[in-house]
Amino acid sequence: MMMNGGGATEIENLRVGVDVGGTKIEAVLTDAAGAILASGRRTARKGGNEVVEDVAAIVRQVAGMRFGDVRSVGIGIPGLVHRDTGQVENVVNLGIEKLELGGRASGVLGLPVWVDNDVNAAALGAYGTLPERLRQGxxxxxxxxxxxxxxxxxxxxxxxxxxxxxxxxxxxxxDSNRVACKCGQRGCLETACSGGALRRMWPMADPPLPDILAKAAGGDAEAGRVLGILLHALADVVQIVAQGEDPSVIVIGGGVSRVGSPLLDALRGELRRRESSSGFIAGLRLTERLRLADPSIPIGALGASLIAC
Incomplete structure (x- = not known):
């Protein structure tokens, strides 16, 4: 807490953001301006009771002695999220069919708790890390x-x-490969362009993408084939996003993107090949819109703190 000139106590407007994943839970303590003051991580456990316990524990961990200054908590979690009630459904990787996460976490912590989908939270966190000039659109x-x-x-x-x-x-x-998807369809982009897809296509390394990139650069035909599938699907994603929503900036994030510039360079190469045969695609200036999320910033947890009112 801070003391003002008159000696009265001024309560700091601190918030905690929690990013609940299938294997880990990350959290940050932020100030009113969104600056990260502290961060923490713990292993995620399956089950609704366990998730509530782990969320409460990591909130107290990152807040530490400043827990009394925390005004609210935001949580990003996979699955179907009912933002008005804080209920989540079908969090498959955590074995949750239905959980009143917001209400239960609020009851344990004695604080207002806001819940949103994890990708929405990460998007807001990524937006917050962009330079001011890129936040205009x-x-x-x-x-x-x-x-x-x-x-x-x-x-x-x-x-x-x-x-x-x-x-x-x-x-x-x-996707032209028409691989069966867990959602019941075939050819979903997720079956060609995700961490799960890469592990299926390249089970000999974990994480697979660095190994795929290295071997493809060395002339390995199978690595080149798998990389081609990934890049084709990822370029499709960029086009779909750009032509459907027309954003000024497209940020690539998530665990697969942590390989960094080699992925971005390869994706830009695929997009340039498309530009070379299509004046329409060239006019979209897709390569200029692309950015990588900063892997040093826990954008999921940061964004969760920003959804907390």
């Missing part, structure tokens, strides 16, 4: 994690659509 965030999805932010606000399905690009059945 709409930003698209493409999350290359275990699955594939996108989030959209304009003027600091997440765009959601009418039903909450905005950004579910991973289940557009347009």
């Amino acid at each position: 709409r930003m698209a965030f493409v999350n290359l994690g275990t699955g594939l999805a996108a989030g959209f932010v304009r003027a600091g606000l997440v765009e959601r659509g009418d039903t909450g399905a905005l950004g579910e690009i991973g289940h557009l059945p347009v």
